[in-house]
Amino acid sequence: MEDTASAAQNPPAKCPVCRTIVDADDVFCSNCGYPRKGTEREQRMFLLKRNTQKNKLARANKKIWQATNTLFIEGALIAILAIGNCFLSFTTMRGDYPLMICQLPVAISFVVLGFWCKKRPLPAVLCGFSFYLLLQILSAVISPQTITNWIVLKLFIIGFLINGIVAAVEAEKVKKELNV
Numbered sequence: 001m002e003d004t005a006s007a008a009q010n011p012p013a014k015c016p017v018c019r020t021i022v023d024a025d026d027v028f029c030s031n032c033g034y035p036r037k038g039t040e041r042e043q044r045m046f047l048l049k050r051n052t053q054k055n056k057l058a059r060a061n062k063k064i065w066q067a068t069n070t071l072f073i074e075g076a077l078i079a080i081l082a083i084g085n086c087f088l089s090f091t092t093m094r095g096d097y098p099l100m101i102c103q104l105p106v107a108i109s110f111v112v113l114g115f116w117c118k119k120r121p122l123p124a125v126l127c128g129f130s131f132y133l134l135l136q137i138l139s140a141v142i143s144p145q146t147i148t149n150w151i152v153l154k155l156f157i158i159g160f161l162i163n164g165i166v167a168a169v170e171a172e173k174v175k176k177e178l179n180v
């Protein structure tokens with residue numbers, strides 16, 4: 001009976017930070033940890049820390065976005081090479097069919113990894129990076145003279161993907177802390 005009375009006096013409240021419904025008596029929000037009954041300073045410090053983490057997350061997401069685009073661009077570039085090869089085969093009969101047959105699935109794989117990145121950035125960029133390195137090693141073994149071709153582009157791709165991996169790790173950590 002007393003419980004019902006106190007529930008009526010203290011109806012559930014909304015956390016001002018994350019809008020989760022909390023018990024009126026809760027000292028901390030059960031979702032985001034906001035110190036509901038804390039001093040004004042404690043609440044300010046909490047909001048400040050949360051803001052810093054949100055900014056960190058935004059920066060990490062930007063790098064993940066760049067890595068995602070890197071995967072899409074790599075897929076598109078390889079697809080263009082494959083189409084070029086196909087075109088050469090028809091016009092000059094000098095196109096490289098086996099190469100083209102390898103290039104198409106590789107191009108599609110990069111595009112699929114790009115889409116996966118939107119859902120699970122960390123495993124997707126890790127796979128994309130390993131796959132890219134493997135291809136570079138393979139092409140270096142098959143034709144060593146091509147290592148330095150497009151070297152600036154290759155370094156950019158590697159740089160964006162490594163940044164993406166670091167950012168995805170950071171984003172997962174911050175998301176856990178923010179409980180989002």
Ligand SMILES: [Zn+2]
Pocket residue numbers: 015016017018019020029030031032033034
């Ligand atoms: Zn909250």
